[in-house]
Amino acid sequence: MTHGRGSTYGSVVGGLSLLAVALVLYLSPMANSTPPHHVAQASADLGSPGSDDVPSKHLLHGDTPTSGKPASHTTTTNPKGRQIDRQVVYVPTLVDDGKSPTTTTTVPHTPAVTPAPTNATPTVVVEPKSELVDPSTDYWGVAINGVPQGTPQLNALDTEVGAAPSELTWYQGWDEPYPAQTVQGAWQHGALPMITWESKPTFDTTPAQSDPAYSLGDIIRGNYDSYLQTFAQSVASTGLPVIIRLDQEMNGNWFPWSEGLNGNTSGQFAQMWRHVWNIFQAAGANQYVIWLWAPNRVDNLPHSSPSLSELYPGDQYVDWVGIDAYWRYTSEAPTFAAVFGETMAAVEAVTSKPIYIAETSGIETDPTTGADVGPEKVQFTTSFLAAVESTPQIVGFSWFDNVATTTQDNIAITNDWRVDSDPANLQAFKSGLTAGTYSDGLMPSSGPPATLSVVPAPGG
Numbered sequence: 001m002t003h004g005r006g007s008t009y010g011s012v013v014g015g016l017s018l019l020a021v022a023l024v025l026y027l028s029p030m031a032n033s034t035p036p037h038h039v040a041q042a043s044a045d046l047g048s049p050g051s052d053d054v055p056s057k058h059l060l061h062g063d064t065p066t067s068g069k070p071a072s073h074t075t076t077t078n079p080k081g082r083q084i085d086r087q088v089v090y091v092p093t094l095v096d097d098g099k100s101p102t103t104t105t106t107v108p109h110t111p112a113v114t115p116a117p118t119n120a121t122p123t124v125v126v127e128p129k130s131e132l133v134d135p136s137t138d139y140w141g142v143a144i145n146g147v148p149q150g151t152p153q154l155n156a157l158d159t160e161v162g163a164a165p166s167e168l169t170w171y172q173g174w175d176e177p178y179p180a181q182t183v184q185g186a187w188q189h190g191a192l193p194m195i196t197w198e199s200k201p202t203f204d205t206t207p208a209q210s211d212p213a214y215s216l217g218d219i220i221r222g223n224y225d226s227y228l229q230t231f232a233q234s235v236a237s238t239g240l241p242v243i244i245r246l247d248q249e250m251n252g253n254w255f256p257w258s259e260g261l262n263g264n265t266s267g268q269f270a271q272m273w274r275h276v277w278n279i280f281q282a283a284g285a286n287q288y289v290i291w292l293w294a295p296n297r298v299d300n301l302p303h304s305s306p307s308l309s310e311l312y313p314g315d316q317y318v319d320w321v322g323i324d325a326y327w328r329y330t331s332e333a334p335t336f337a338a339v340f341g342e343t344m345a346a347v348e349a350v351t352s353k354p355i356y357i358a359e360t361s362g363i364e365t366d367p368t369t370g371a372d373v374g375p376e377k378v379q380f381t382t383s384f385l386a387a388v389e390s391t392p393q394i395v396g397f398s399w400f401d402n403v404a405t406t407t408q409d410n411i412a413i414t415n416d417w418r419v420d421s422d423p424a425n426l427q428a429f430k431s432g433l434t435a436g437t438y439s440d441g442l443m444p445s446s447g448p449p450a451t452l453s454v455v456p457a458p459g460g
Helices: 034-040 153-159 180-188 218-222 226-236 266-280 338-349 374-390 423-435
Strands: 009-016 072-077 083-088 121-126 138-143 167-173 192-198 242-246 289-293 320-324 355-360 394-400 403-408 411-416 451-454
Touching: 083 121, 138 242, 153 403, 153 423, 167 394, 180 192, 180 226, 180 451, 218 394, 266 289, 320 338, 338 355, 338 374, 374 394, 374 423
Parallel strands: 121 451, 138 167, 138 394, 167 192, 192 242, 242 289, 289 320, 320 355, 355 394
Antiparallel strands: 009 121, 072 083, 403 411
C-alpha cells in the first residue's frame, strides 16, 4: 500500500499450484531482535554525554479489479521530481472452493486491507539494490524492541497506524552471525531490513566508550577478517538486499569506534570502513548491501569532535548517508529545521548521496521538569513528516518506537518515544503518512507467510 500519489511497493496474491502467476511490476519495496539493553542505548543521541541530544495488489486510483483486465500503465512525477513508472497487472486468484477466479485488491488511501483467502500465499517482489537505493517514494521504518521476530508487536503497530512499515531496523554486535532468517522475515513483512551493525559484542559488559578488543586498529590489521568474510559470504548466499548501518554516530564520543577513544586515532574510522567494504566486495556481497553511513547530529557535540569529512570513507563506499537526531529538549523548537538543519547542511557539504534519517523521535515528557509536552511532540512529528516529503535528498526514515531509559547528567530519565505515546501524536503520524508519498509493507494477514520473488540484479 502506498499513501498519497506514488507507488513503490507491490505484492500479489498468488493462487494454488494450479495457477502460474505472471507478475510485471516496476515497483520498489519499501529484521534477530533488538537486545533489551539496546532499548536503553540504541542511540547515544538518546542520552549519552555529549550527544545532541499486503497480501493484495495496488490499484491506481479509480481502477476496478476485473479478471483478465490488461495492465494499466501511467507515468507521473511525485513532488520530489522522481519519475514514478507504474504498471499494474491484474491477476485472478484461484480459490479451491468451486467459485470463479477472484482478485483481492487494496486501493491507496484506504487504511483497511481486504484480507486474502486463508489458503492464498502473498508474494513480495524484492527489487535489486539498484532500484531500492533510488526509490520513487519514501520508506517509513521503525525500530521496535523484538521486531521483526516479535510479530505481535509489529502487527499491533500496523493496526494502530493503518499501514505497515516499509523498513525495519534492529541492532546487533560483531559476536553474532549474519541473521539470514531475520532478514528474510523482514522481507516477508514487505519491509527493507536494516541492521545497525556495531563493532562490539551485542551484550557488552565493558564501559560504552572502551572495548579494547574491538579497536579500529585491530579491525584494520585483520583481527576480525575471518568473522567479516563469513558474514559477507552469508549475505551473498542469502541473496536479499539489506541495509547495513555500520558503527553509527562515529562523530560522537560515546562508542568504542569513535576516534580519540579506545586507542583509535585520526583517520582510522574511514580506513576501517573501507577495509570492511573491501571484504564484502571480494565476497560478492556488495550487490546486496545498502551501506548507510550515519553520523549523529552535529550541533551540541564537543568542539574536539572530528569533522564529517575526516570520518567519511568516500562515495565509492557509501550508498546512503544517515542522520541520527531527536527532538529532546524543550529549549529548542519542535521542528525539523531546529533538529536537523545544521546537520543536513554539514552532510550536504561532504556528499550528495541520498539521505536516510536513521534514528528519530520526540520526547513526550520534559526531562527537566517532568511536564507533559505531548502537544509539542505533535508539532515535531507533523513538521518532521512534512519535511521528509518535501526534501528531495531524503529517501526515508526510521522511527525509534520504544519506551527507553537513558542517562543525562548522571540522571536516569525514562521517556516514551513511540508514535502512540498519546492519541494526538498517533493521529499526527497517521496524517503525515497519508498526506505524503510513503510506501508501505504488508498488513497483518491470517494467511500463510509471504513468498519472495527476487528480481535479479542487472547483469546478475
